[in-house]
Amino acid sequence: MAELTAAPGFQPRLGACPACDAAPLAQRLAERAEAALPQNLILSLPDAHCALCISQVETALLAHPGVRSARVNLTLRRVTVDAPGLQASDLIPLLARAGHVAHELDPDALSSTAADRAGRDLLMRIGVAGFAMMNVMILSVAVWSGAEAATRDLFHWISGAIALPTVAFAGRPFFASAWTSLKARQLGMDVPISLALILASAISVSETAQSGHHAYFDAAVMLCFFLLVGRYLDHRTRAIAKSAAAELTALEVPRATLISDVVERTVPVADLRPGDVIRVRPGGRVPADGIIVDGTSEIDRALLTGETLPVAAAPGLALSAGEVNLTGPLVLRVTAAGRDSSLSRLTALVEAAENARGRYTSLADRAARAYSPAVHLLALSSFAGWLWASGDLRLALNIAAAVLIITCPCALGLAVPAVATSASGRLFRRGLLIKDGTALERLAEVDTVVFDKTGTLTLGQPRLLDPAAIPAELRGVARALADGSSHPLSRALAEGLADTAPATLQDLREQPGRGVTARWLGLRVSLGRADWLDVPRDDAPTLSSWLAVEGRPALRLDFADRLRPGAEDCVARLLADDRRVILLSGDRAAPVAALARQLGVQEWRAGVSPVEKADAVAALSDAGHKVLMVGDGLNDTAALARAHASISPASALDAARVASDMVLTGQDLTPVAEALVIARQATRRIRQNFAISIGYNVVAVPIALLGLATPLIAALAMSISSITVTLNALRLGGRAR
Amino acid sequence: MEILAILIPVSLGLGGAGLVAFLWALRNRQFEDPKGDGQRILSEQWDDKPRPKD
DSSP states (O other): OHHHTTTTTTOOOOSSSSSHHHHHHHHHHHHHHHHHOOEEEEOOOTTSSSSHHHHHHHHHTTTTTTOOOOOOTTTTTEEEEEOOOOOHHHHHHHHTTOOOOEEEEOOGGGOOOHHHHHHHHHHHHHHHHHHHHHHHHHHHHHHTTOOOHHHHHHHHHHHHHHHHHHHHTTTTHHHHHHHHHHHHTOTHHHHHHHHHHHHHHHHHHHHHHHHHOOOOHHHHHHHHHHHHHHHHHHHHHHHHHHHHHHHHHHHHHHEEEEEEEEEEEEEEEOOOTTTOEEOOTTTTTOEEEEEEOOOOOEOOHHHHHHHSSSSEEEEOEEEEEEEOOOSSOOOEEEOOGGGGSHHHHHHHHHHHHHHTTHHHHHHHHHHHHHHEEEEEEEHHHHHHHHHHHHHHHHHHHHHHHHHHHHHOOOHHHHHHHHHHHHHHHHHHHHHHEOOOOOOHHHTTTOOOEOOIIIIIEEEEEEEOOGGGGGGGHHHHHHHHOOOOOOHHHHHHHHHHHSOOOOOOOEEEEEEEEEEEEEEEEEEEEEOTTTTTTOOOOOOOSEEEEEEEEEEEOOEEEEEEEEEEETTTHHHHHHHTTTOEEEEEEEHHHHHHHHHHHHTOOOOEEEEEHHHHHHHHHHHHTTTTTOOOEESSGGGGGGHHHSSSSEEEEETOOOOHHHSEEEOSSOOOOOHHHHHHHHHHHHHHHHHHHHHHHHHHHHHHHHHHHTOOHHHHHHHHHHHHHHHHHHHHHHHHHHHHO | HHHHHHHHHHHHHHHHHHHHHHHHHTTTTTOHHHHHHHTTTTTTTTTTSOOOOO
16 A cells, blocks of 8 residues: 555545545556556657558558557557567568558656546546536526525535535645645645635535525635646646657667677667677667777767767777767777766756756746735735624625635636647647746747757758769769768768769778778779878868779869758748847867858857857856757757757757757757747737736726625636636637648 | 426436546546547448457
């Protein structure tokens, strides 16, 4: 039992209805038993969108021997496959043949069940409160229409019999949170809510017992219902963001190939120990810090340093986790793994910076801070005033309760979650995922945008600058040589010469870390690094590769990093909106300057170290600017955490995505500019919503203070203000789709 | 007014039935994949005979 009550999201408590507690408890036990069964495979289906996709995917999977069941969840765009003994790599080609892209997801990283449970718990409370509200309302209509004496009392008693258990059950999240904040000696939004709920119920019971005219059972239940809806919206926004973020993490199933005395086997990265020998295949990411023991290759350090030029790798060179091996297989002796690796060491830096940002108070908190004392003071003074004026304790208590109910922050509780739900829903459809609750508000204040270069404004994928620079007769040779290697420059060359038919070559060989060589019509032809081809190396500002044909001078092929789609548009829109745009890159000056010129960015700095980036952002913040940092690499991580708000693309390193508030799910950069606009709109809507609910209070509170408030007026004020606020928030999601 | 003695329990019972149905749906994970369930109805795959239980 102790173990059960310690389950996340399930605090020990006294049950109003034991069966309500027992049933989910039993279900939870059953779920746990299910989870202990052999692991299901989970595949992400980013393109699934229709009924046809569901049946295609399920049919394709079920046709495979060994697949016991397959179920597509279209809402989450995932398929869960029960196939004992099969690997994801067996199933992905099946789906590819059926025309569907699939990625393996790490089931351990997708432990969103706790959030699911909390969501279902809230939904159940909403259902109970909604049921009670409908029934109490029907009875109240009879009372409002003039039911008299015994009938009225009967209706009040029945209402009470429905409302009291409902308030006790449905109001529990508010009572629990109010108790927590009281213990911390603070007045949150939940303290006046709980007080209003308890006072309204108690006054109504005593009024009913004395066969009084007014009972506020309907108000108490309605309050529960509207506030729970607000709470649920809030929860759902967060849960969706969390599960999508978890999916991004789960996409990288961290594995390494361990070479032991006997065989090679695939192990989780977490199991690596210093001294282990691992193999890193070409194109793979280095899983742990280590020293190369065997093999030559080239290493892409762009994610760590922002440097676009690959570095030659040979035995003895130290590699850091997160770097990408480009050409040849490497054997690595691990020097530091997991928590000790250089990737994780940066976390300390990030945490320190995040603490600095944690001090941001959201609009809702600021409103609650001003609101709670005001409401308590108002109710108390109306109680004291009426007690002094009339000497009637019952009347004074009644009026104080009416004031509390009327001022109760129904609309206020919906004001922020409703806007956040529609704004983040709209941004999500555009390809931007909000991870942090206050990110939207912080984003709205941004006046300076700092971009990283490699991987953020550019894709980190080279592109052949000028195919026409290669003599026509050599293009086929270049194409054929490029086809022989998986090096990024070779692939870019092959893509740039896609129209040319490859020439026929003999003896094609790739020398890892150097280049490709072959024979063409009896001549030796090579494509590769300048130092390998004995070409005097010049300080070319661009990425380059050399094409050498026996008997001719070597030819330089220039490449440039490919611009991320939407980058020009995004920067242009930001500049048009009068925002300061700065480019900070760890790369060399020439490519940074070229990019800045292309995008029209005036302020740029090259060769910036990670610490300098963070310092630059801090300096801007100290100067009073609100900085949005957009970056993807390890070298941006500290700056991302330091900035007022931060965005990273989905291709970013895990550490960078963790440090940022928002993640771009697509390749396009345009949503960044849109997000700033939407964030401003959303903040404006939140303020409008506050104004609306305060407006209602300004009208209704004097009525309550004068003792003229009836349960009918309370019910009207509450529902109309809640609905207006929700509709106002929905305007944001509906327009300009 | 005796009709109240019948109608009030009836209205409460009907409302209660709705609540029970909602809680049942919640327990049976009917809200796990709203989009997929809406699309599955369009598929002709199990129109002739129901899907066999596994």
